[in-house]
Amino acid sequence: MTTAPLVHRDRASHPPAYTPRYKTSVARSPQLPLLAMRSTPTEQSGPVFGHSQLGPLDNDLITNFTQGRERAIGERIIVHGRVLDGFGRPVRGALVEIWQANAGGRYRHKNDGYFAPLDPNFGGCGRTITDEDGSYEFHTVRPGAYPWPNGPNDWRPMHIHFSVFGAAFGQRLITQMYFEGDPLIPRCPIVQTIGAPEAIDRLVAPLDMNRALPMDSLAYKFDIVLRGRRQSVFENKPEGT
Amino acid sequence: MVQPLGYLAETPSQTAGPYVHIGCMPNFVGNAGIYSADLSVRPFPNGAPGTRISVTGRVLDGLGTPLRDAMLEGWQAGADGTFGPGSAGHSRFAANFQTGEWRLETIKPGPVPMEDGRLQAPHISIWIVARGINIGLATRIYFDDDDHSGDPLMARIEHKDRAATLIAKSTGDREYAHDIRLQGERETIFLDI
Numbered sequence: 467m468t469t470a471p472l473v474h475r476d477r478a479s480h481p482p483a484y485t486p487r488y489k490t491s492v493a494r495s496p497q498l499p500l501l502a503m504r505s506t507p508t509e510q511s512g513p514v515f516g517h518s519q520l521g522p523l524d525n526d527l528i529t530n531f532t533q534g535r536e537r538a539i540g541e542r543i544i545v546h547g548r549v550l551d552g553f554g555r556p557v558r559g560a561l562v563e564i565w566q567a568n569a570g571g572r573y574r575h576k577n578d579g580y581f582a583p584l585d586p587n588f589g590g591c592g593r594t595i596t597d598e599d600g601s602y603e604f605h606t607v608r609p610g611a612y613p614w615p616n617g618p619n620d621w622r623p624m625h626i627h628f629s630v631f632g633a634a635f636g637q638r639l640i641t642q643m644y645f646e647g648d649p650l651i652p653r654c655p656i657v658q659t660i661g662a663p664e665a666i667d668r669l670v671a672p673l674d675m676n677r678a679l680p681m682d683s684l685a686y687k688f689d690i691v692l693r694g695r696r697q698s699v700f701e702n703k704p705e706g707t
Numbered sequence: 708m709v710q711p712l713g714y715l716a717e718t719p720s721q722t723a724g725p726y727v728h729i730g731c732m733p734n735f736v737g738n739a740g741i742y743s744a745d746l747s748v749r750p751f752p753n754g755a756p757g758t759r760i761s762v763t764g765r766v767l768d769g770l771g772t773p774l775r776d777a778m779l780e781g782w783q784a785g786a787d788g789t790f791g792p793g794s795a796g797h798s799r800f801a802a803n804f805q806t807g808e809w810r811l812e813t814i815k816p817g818p819v820p821m822e823d824g825r826l827q828a829p830h831i832s833i834w835i836v837a838r839g840i841n842i843g844l845a846t847r848i849y850f851d852d853d854d855h856s857g858d859p860l861m862a863r864i865e866h867k868d869r870a871a872t873l874i875a876k877s878t879g880d881r882e883y884a885h886d887i888r889l890q891g892e893r894e895t896i897f898l899d900i
């Protein structure tokens with residue numbers, strides 16, 4: 467287990483806690499300053515997940531709900547990319563988990579009451595572990611946009627939720643991937659919690675025709691960058707364990 | 708002009724939203740059969756050495772209402788003060804959909820040495836995500852039956868009366884209670900580490 471100190475988090479990359487156009491954040495945002503400190507072994511270490519904890523269909527949302535018996539409804543897509551750290555090093559062995567609405571914009575969650583129907587063959591979650599070069603891949607369907615109670619007529623753009631573990635618990639990140647060209651992106655109060663347009667662009671996955679499978683699936687590429695860990699200039703080892 | 712530094716900016720955070728459970732703990736929310744098991748339901752395997760404890764609490768918003776859609780993760784050392792192996796020491800638990808109460812059953816962590824030899828008091832690193840939380844909130848749980856006087860993080864707290872927001876209170880035999888307040892009076896200390 468490595469315990470290299472973490473590079474401090476650049477908060478300018480992230481939305482602030484208090485973003486009144488996203489109404490739920492108003493009462494759920496800390497108002498006092500965060501207590502800053504250099505990282506300790508607690509933040510510099512983190513859980514290591516193994517392939518033995520995963521199943522063979524875990525990264526295939528088209529078939530994992532029925533364990534291969536049926537296929538989900540929707541536009542078939544591949545979502546792939548790499549997990550890197552701030553120094554551009556691949557993060558290998560990183561657990562990447564995703565969840566999403568079905569093609570109609572409905573989540574398989576007891577608290578989602580949207581009247582778009584559930585797809586009997588779609589669960590909406592997937593997980594995988596990155597390869598030596600930090601790469602990952604999911605097979606899924608394009609999620610539908612959906613309305614949500616915030617403003618009088620707010621809609622979420624098509625998106626996939628991502629949860630990522632680096633090698634250190636201090637690198638823990640949850641975010642959302644959006645799709646190139648979606649006209650709802652600039653209209654979404656959750657997207658717009660991020661101030662800098664350049665930072666929003668880093669959440670928008672481009673169509674990747676080089677990875678599309680002819681007569682099968684379109685593809686989108688989504689790279690993820692985690693906080694870096696300090697290193698000497700002569701070290702250039704891949705991240706991970 | 709100067710040369711570009713060339714470092715990559717961290718991917719921006721976005722809220723985990725209200726349906727985080729279907730991604731991170733689908734069996735817990737009734738979506739059985741996709742994964743054989745949710746990850747980190749138990750932070751330590753049965754028979755791991757140490758004292759079994761439980762911590763119960765709620766995450767409260769600025770109006771004092773418990774969050775009923777929060778998901779929490781814990782990361783901690785074992786009884787010997789070391790981390791791992793594997794995912795041992797990592798826990799995932801959710802607020803109850805009706806009451807907002809969560810419960811973490813784990814092992815009491817041992818003190819954790821820093822690189823410089825100082826000892827951190829026993830603690831669990833906690834990470835909280837939910838609808839309305841734009842970037843996961845980091846905090847810690849310490850225990851009221853330990854000595855915190857030499858703890859480097861506790862020493863950094865300027866307003867000493869706020870230290871209590873990080874300390875779980877013993878409520879009985881190996882049971883602790885700990886509420887986390889997102890804002891308002893007695894706002895919990897959140898960390899930027």
Ligand SMILES: [Fe+3]
Binds near residue numbers: 622627724
């Ligand atoms: Fe969503």
